[in-house]
Amino acid sequence: MSPISLLPRSLLLRSTISSASSLFSASRSLSITSSKRTSTPPSSSSPSPAKPVYTPLATAKAQADGAAKVDGVVLSETNKAEKTYGRFWKAVNIKHTPEGIQILLDARPLRTPGGKPLLIPSNRAPVAFLIANEWENQKQILKNHALPMTSLATRALDSLAPTATSSEGLGQSKTHSEVCAALLRYLGTDTICFQEVRQHGDLVKLQEERWDPVLDWVREEYGLEVKVHDSLFSSRQPPATTAKLAEIISNYSSWKLAAFERAVYTTKSFLLALALVEGRLTVEEASLASHVEVDSQIRLWGEVEDTHDVDFQDVRRQLGSVKCFLIDSDATESNAA
Template sequence: MAIHRNLAAKNRIQKQKLNANIQKQTAFAEAKIKNNKVTIIKTNKNNDVNEFSRKLLHSTIGFIVLLIYSSNDAIIVRNKLLYMFSIASLAEVLRFLNKRFNEIYVRVFGFMMREREKTEKCNGVISYLMGCISVLTLFPKDIAAISILILSWCDTAASFAGRRWGHYTYKFSNGKSLAGTLAAIMVGSIAAYIFWGSGLLKHDPENASWIEEKSVLSLPILIILTGIIGGISELIDLWGLDDNLVIPLLTGIMLRILFKSRMINSKIIPCSALLLQNKRRFSSNKQKEEPMMLKRFWKEVTIQLNPDTQTYEILLDKRALKTPGGSKLTVPFSKKHLALLIAGEWESQNHILKQHSLPLTSLVSIYIDKNKNVNMKHEVINRLLRYFDNDTICYHEPYPDSLVELQKKYWLPIIDWVQTTYNIEVKTTDGISGLKQSENAKEKLKNIIENFDSLKLSAFERATMISKSFLIGLALVENKLSVEEASKASSIETISQTERWGELDAHGIENEDIKRHLGSVACTVMF
């Protein structure tokens, strides 16, 4: 019995020791799990901080885009981004080839990088720059700018909203949430309002893809559609490509299609007021089915001298042609040949009105509605002088050789002529840093263009906008350059690309458009 009692006591002691060990192991495992949870939470917080820094930088770039849009030339901006892209790409190659360089790189820029980008994946800045460069190359200046804004702001909004409220809403198959998409749509609409509706930006009327007075697409509808486009672009996952590349390209493509649509682009710039007054003429069933198709409604085009104002009026079936501002489209008495050319534009219209074939009409309309106003004239002069600081022909590319030769052939003679004629110094650069021309040069050029009459100033404004060069525009209106020479000086980059890779259809269309507008300038100042 005593033996049995001893064995039982030993068994109890062993069980107690075993239970104690199990409890210790359990406590250790729980502590380890808790520690792991703490580690995971810390990692997520670090990721959130990195993502916040990353998106904050993206959003900041959006404001920089607005500044550039208002004060610079898209080609110059794109070239600067190309330099930045080259430097960033070189850094990416070096950090994947050299572990030590990567450690330094991550130490400096790691606060903006995702974990995978530190070891496996390219930095998002590469695709971001690629997206910006692509839209600046492929699309008009304003579409490129709003596309970069959508990338900068909508992507940031979608990211924050998705992290904060995404688990409450529907999840799409690509992992993105309805909350993020709705946030992108809302912020995209705000961006559209700031860009087109706030009045903070001064858009180039000659190159703008949308101006409310000239389009059947109203501002509220455009704001909503742009927001939806931003939301769709942010939502779509295209073959696994980085959003920084996909969002601006999709936005640019959809906006380009929207503005090129016949429904949007059918209101004729120079005669919108007149056509609205005469809309009752479009009353057939077919015209009702296609209300946006503006067709020729007049039989005869004539000009008539108004003895009271000593100006020529252009008449469509004896009714005066009007500008978008509602004023009669008139030409000074000394410009009879210009009046005949405008009448010829309207006489040459066939069944469907074509906006692009009325360059003289639109130029004279701008002169009447805007530049005859003294305050507006001073504003135009000051805006044109800002182009002088960023003049395309003052920024010379050091390569390729074919482009360098074209710069020497077409740009240097213009610069020499300006320096000799007006006794000023024109600064040039082949770097990425911005130029600032001397105040003396600006003052002398300001005195020159202040002496232009309002019609010549309107022509000069168009020449500057189309050629992207204050100096080319000045040489054209002062009869130093022919239309052909001015056109080539404005397009040497396209000429260089054609010589290297062959001509694209888009190049031919663009060149003809440039010649048409510069031709309207020459006709205005010549006759």
């Protein structure tokens, strides 16, 4: 059965479509750019030679002999990748089970790098659909960077999932606590808390447009004091602010923490990531807010083709996966009703 047919129509709401659209459009832009970089001019009328088959025996013999070719073709990392990470499945499907939703490559269920079954909670059917879509779009070589949803799910299941404790059911894993502590350190050097105040150019205007609304939201939503600095010295936030924000993320589920972690590392900002996962910012707004310094330089000096634009699309792809990963079908259906 096709993965699409298993999704209720009520899930295709505007917020879901917007987040998925950002993810897919960014991925498509990156794919087009990659193709432009690696494409070669078409050859003349002569037909292309048949693709050689690299048997393990031929490859081993060539390596033992120190040869650089097998069957007349130079061995390369790409050739090895095609042999090792090539697509081995014909169809991708999803299957509902009492434990959750499985993604099947032919009849084989996906597993995490840690060996656990990749089981998606039943209330996250859109996530299962998007993971299945990622694997369906792996054409020849398995590309890890094209599996953002899969990597978030494996992070949540392998490293951040609750663990059994002797005294009380399930408790937070050690990694969960360590990740929270590591992410909290970004608060002390948060991008949007260091602002230029000595000039009146594009940078200051962009800060006011994209950063100040987020700072105001944090102050109003949580009743916290958030300081803005113009120097690297004395840049700490008040202890009460740090303690409150630490409490907030320590209560995140493994799924939400995995999404928050990616958002922090992508934006280099604790507060932008918080606004994204809590629904204050859209993917596009968070992407633009994380790009303030670069955009100010582009306005001043111009854009470097295949660098600034590619970097921005990668940010959109990463943050799009974060937003999609947090879709809860139960909550979506409840809001729709």
